[in-house]
Amino acid sequence: MPKIGMVIDDDFFFVEFLSEALEKKGYQVIKGYDGKDAIEKLKDGPVDVLFLDLIMPKIDGPSVIRFVREKFPDNSFPIVAVSSTFIEREEEFAEIGADFYFAKGPLEQMSEQFDRLLEKLEGGKRTDGTTSNFFAAGTFYPREATFELVGTVNFQKAIVDHIGVGILVVDRDAKVINCNPMVVELTGRPIQDILNIPITHLFPSREKAEIIAKLKAVAKNQEPKKVSLAMIIGFRKVGLVFSILKLNDQIAGWIIAMEDLNQWEEQT
Structure with missing residues (x-):
């Protein structure tokens, strides 16, 4: 049986990019476009790998990760967090709780990084909460505006949580x-x-x-x-x-x- 990969992102073109890349590697792909989609589709059972955008409307990526870890405690399939804000959120990797981190960039530049990621993923190695399992095409630099946005979001979340x-x-x-x-x-x-x-x-x-x-x-x-x-x-x-x-x-x-x-x- 082919392995099953799930791709969840509110960017249609990025979902298509990852889906096509996985299908070329022999995966059967389940697609979704927000966190609600992910949770609904995971009711049918676990998958072999989950690619998950962190910033989505309604149910965000970190909430889905917590859902997955609690729902499938005995089947901890790898989760690949996907985002364009990782450089600004590097200190949050351990809290986010994914196994791999894949930075968004120009689609034409991500194929090589995807192949590297899949090779490591299929090797069975998981993250230790550091940047060792971070994959990005090219060099990324922190952006002040994104730092401020991430800080504001985290502050508001802290208020609601406490x-x-x-x-x-x-x-x-x-x-x-x-x-x-x-x-x-x-x-x-x-x-x-x-x-x-x-x-x-x-x-x-x-x-x-x-x-x-x-x-x-x-x-x-x-x-x-x-x-x-x-x-x-x-x-x-x-x-x-x-x-x-x-x-x-x-x-x-x-x-x-x-x-x-x-x-x-x-x-x-």
Whole structure:
């Protein structure tokens, strides 16, 4: 049987480049164009190698990597992180958690580097969290504007990750596309059981109708701009606040804030 490679990137032409290169090496290729695609397609099982863009809308690359590591703990297939910002993110390699790092560049210059990468990949060697498994065509230099952008993104992510409430981002199809560590704590579920599932599946089934009603209410009226709901999850009383998510004045989904109400009762 041919090996299976998965290529996930929101750049159509880059997906085609990598897919054709893998097919020439005898791989069967599964294509996807964002993190939601990756998670949905990985429901069918692991692959032999995953090429994954780090910066994508909705579910980003690092979130998919965490999903993969938790979902397939006994089948740790190699993950190749793909990006044009590696020079500015070199210190983050260990945190990103990929096995190989492939820098984007002009398509005509990447074929040789791809061959080198595949040779090392098929040799079974993994990264040690350093730049030893970094592949790039030509010489790359840090860009000040990209440094600033990466720094801003990391700062905003740190705020969301360390805030004392759970933050859920729900897509227009009512599936979860992002959550912070507090959501994992409040729901008692690992990340692979949260991302890309219908939001109603995350909470007790008895609350399904009420959750749907709240989502509809805030999407239809948008006034008030938020609605609230309290429920019991396990042994916790949890408060939920539903808000609409807008991008460019268009409804893009919902944001749900979660808070442990027991802590306030204990303090009073």
